[in-house]
Amino acid sequence: MKKILNDPYSYVDELLEGLVAAHPEYYRRLGANGRVIARAGTPKPGKVGIVTGGGSGHLPVFTGYVGPGLLDACAVGDVFASPSVDQMADSIRAANAGAGVLRLYGNYGGDIMNFDMAGDVVEMEDIRTTTVIVADDVASAPTAEAHKRRGVAGMVYAFKIAGAAAEAGLDLDAVTEVAQAAADACRSVGVALTPCVVPQAGKPTFSIGENEMEIGMGIHGEPGVRIGPLVGADAIADEMLDILLADRPVEKGERLSVMVNSLGATPPEELYILYRRVKARIDAAGGTIVMPLIGRYATSMEMTGVSFTLCRLDPRLEGYLTAPAACAFWRV
Amino acid sequence: MKKILNDPYSYVDELLEGLVAAHPEYYRRLGANGRVIARAGTPKPGKVGIVTGGGSGHLPVFTGYVGPGLLDACAVGDVFASPSVDQMADSIRAANAGAGVLRLYGNYGGDIMNFDMAGDVVEMEDIRTTTVIVADDVASAPTAEAHKRRGVAGMVYAFKIAGAAAEAGLDLDAVTEVAQAAADACRSVGVALTPCVVPQAGKPTFSIGENEMEIGMGIHGEPGVRIGPLVGADAIADEMLDILLADRPVEKGERLSVMVNSLGATPPEELYILYRRVKARIDAAGGTIVMPLIGRYATSMEMTGVSFTLCRLDPRLEGYLTAPAACAFWRV
Known part of the structure; x- marks a missing residue:
């Protein structure tokens, strides 16, 4: 693994500088040390902030999804x-337009602790906040302990759906409820083939044998559920779908998006x-795929591997998912 | 390098199957063996085809760029x-709507030979064709022999600009002239850090030392102009820009897109x-960057490396570049 960078300690600041220079129509940089990205322009008065x-190291997650119909700040x-x-x-201050702010993020201890404290800080400034934590990685905890699961690519669906609800003018409690419904609708699982290198560490985050893969590995290299020989695409798709469908089957006639x-x-x-096989399996189960997302939506730099996310839709969620949205990485 | 696939000999057919299954709103599959991708729907009568x-192995190039405001078939x-x-x-037959068809592709011997013969074949069916060959890789031949250069990511600009001209209703000769102007406006150079694996070969296309990079390498692993130690991002950007600007300097007040x-x-x-440095250099030279394209526009599967393309714009080319277009990989 080889990386193109200058000083590893300026990696994040330099990439943010480039991001904002490239896309000033979407992003502006704020905060004492420039570590907040907010939507270009001023917040729409009365809109709930997200x-x-x-x-x-996960672009487009997180900051890439700031934009109309998506997030307000990151x-x-x-x-x-x-x-x-x-x-x-x-x-939170950057996202506040007087109607309160939803904190919508993945289930990681440090993020929860800091976002909770940040909420306490802004409460003293009369900014009301709510929280929805995305916990979609089925490989990271069993069904009975689903609240312990890590948040992975399901976040993208939650950002999109909650963002559309806020854009439609719903109030903070209603946006929060929609975001929770979106988070609850998602199930993900990943497979990793090679690790990535954290710039400041300078070496791979973990190792996988030359002819092996790890099913269920997390996006930071958290241990998966099974290490085994690297098999063919259809076999990989089948194993990942089996894990997802064991946690929650697709029902006949159900509409869902697949990432x-x-x-x-x-x-x-x-x-x-892989998608070819996923579609055949979902079709066979009687599901209907709406707006499949095939690409790089939530990454770990140069890691080799894939994740599948199934997002179950009802008419309300489907409407928000397919509503217009735009950022530098994704247009709907 | 590890790949997710089934039979290497069905790699292309399976990926096309998945592509069309995922995006039927953009693509349909045609031809005796399914190796033609055409726009969904029927051709717009009287529009020049491209x-x-x-x-x-280069997605989104080539077939990804079939869509409104872009290509008609691939x-x-x-x-x-x-x-x-x-x-x-x-x-060519799929793209024909009665107004003739432009063949717009990269400067590779096999493609030229076969597209020339295909033109002879359809001429007997009264389909008029023209040709524009993109040859933008400055590292592949000196300025005096620019016609010998390989076609790389500059193709994306040529597809976009010619596609908008055809959509605007220009006739075949005019679309061809615009496409040639777009091709002439582009200069590219690449740097490779690691090779890729052709599925049917099963092994890397070339090798580069653990701490080395190859400036000017082609997208199929064609030899570059210099192998040297892997240096920092700014130094890489500077060397690539120096090569591009030696071939054609940026003039004060010039407008250009950068990929x-x-x-x-x-x-x-x-x-x-990298873009952060590129923008600083172009700004310093007095150029103005319009619509920078930062992402994966022309790839070689899992190869590590980057290419820069500069596309000089006049008001006509800029208008076509920024006109609406859509495919599964890119929306303007």
């Missing part, structure tokens, strides 16, 4: 590290080979 | 291999670190 935050941590309380408080997501280095050619 | 073609070869004459003739393109595995974080 913020997220988390470690860097607190940006170092690679794979939580943003600070100050950065999160600044992101086949590259963790970074895996090219779109391979995603389409 | 076809391209080439080897697989002949799809095996990985890194030219499509057949029959496939190219079928792609910072991942060859596959290189993540967007690194592209933005």
Whole structure:
């Protein structure tokens, strides 16, 4: 694994500088040390704000999804590290347009602790906040302990659906309820083939044998559920779908979106080979796929691997999912 | 390098199957063996058709760029291999709406030979064709022999600009002239850090030392101009820009688009670190960047590396570049 960078300690600041220079129509940089990305322009008065935050190294997650119909602001941590309380408080202030702010992020201890404290800070400034935590990675805890699961690519659905609800003018409690419904509708699982390198560490986050894969591995290299020989695309798709469908089966007539997501280095050619099998399986189960998302939506830099996310839709969620939205990485 | 696939010999057919299953609103599959991708729906009567073609393994190039405001059809070869004459003739037929068809593709011997023969075939069916060959890779031949250069990511600009001209209703000669102007406006150079694996070969296309990079390497692993130690992002950006600007300087007040393109595995974080330097250099030269393209626009599967393309704009080219267009990989 080879990386193109300057000083590893300026990796995040330099990438944010480039991001904002490239896309000033979407992003502006705020905060004492420039670690908050907010939507370009001023917040729409009376619109509920939505913020997220988390470690860097997952583009488009997190900060890429700031934009109309999506998020209002994002607190940006170092690679794979939580943003600070100050950065999160600044992101909440940036997103506040007088109607309160939803904190919508993944289920990681550091993020929860800091976002909770940031909420306490802004409460003293009369900014009301609510919280929805995305916990969609079925490989990270059993069904009975679903609240302990890590948040992975299901976040993208939650951002999109909650963002559309806020854009439609719903109030804070209603946006929060929609975001929770979106989070609850998602189930994900990943497979990793190679690790990635955190710039400041300078070496791979973990190792996988030359002809092996790890099913269920987390996006930071958290241990998966099974290490085994690297098998063919259809067999990989089947094992991942079996895990997802054991947790929650697809019902006949159900409408759902499917994400086949590259963790970074895996090219779109391979995603389409996998999607072919996923679609055949969902069709056979009697489900109908709406707006499949095939690409790089939630990554770990140059990690090789993929994740699948199934997002069950009812008419309300489907309407918000397919509503217009735009950021530098995704247009709906 | 690990790949997710089934039979290497069904790699291209399976990925096309998945592509069309995922995005029927953009693509349909045609031809005796399904190796032509055409726009969904029927051709707009009287619109000039634009076809391209080439080897697989470069998504979104080639076939991804079929869509409104872009291409009408694409002949799809095996990985890194030219499509057949029959496939190219079928792609021309699919793109024909009675106003003739522009063949717009990269400067590779096999593609030229087969597209020339395909033109002869369809001429007997009274389909008029013209040709524009993109040859933008400055590292592949000196300025005095620019016609010998390989076609790389500059193709994306040519597809976009010619596609908008055809959509605007220009006739075949005028679309051809615009496409040639777009091709002439582009200069590219790449740097490779790691190779990729052609599925049917099963081993890397070339090798680069653990701490080395190759400046000027082609997208199929064609030799570059210099192998050297892997240096920092700013130094890489400077060397690539020096090569591009030596071939054609940026003039004060000039407007241009810049593409910072991942060859596959290189993540967007690194592209933005590079773009930061590119923008500073172009700003210093007095140029104005319009619509920078930062992402994966022309790839070689899981190859690590980047390419830069500069596309000089006049008001006409800028208008076509920024006109609406849509495919599964890109929306303008």
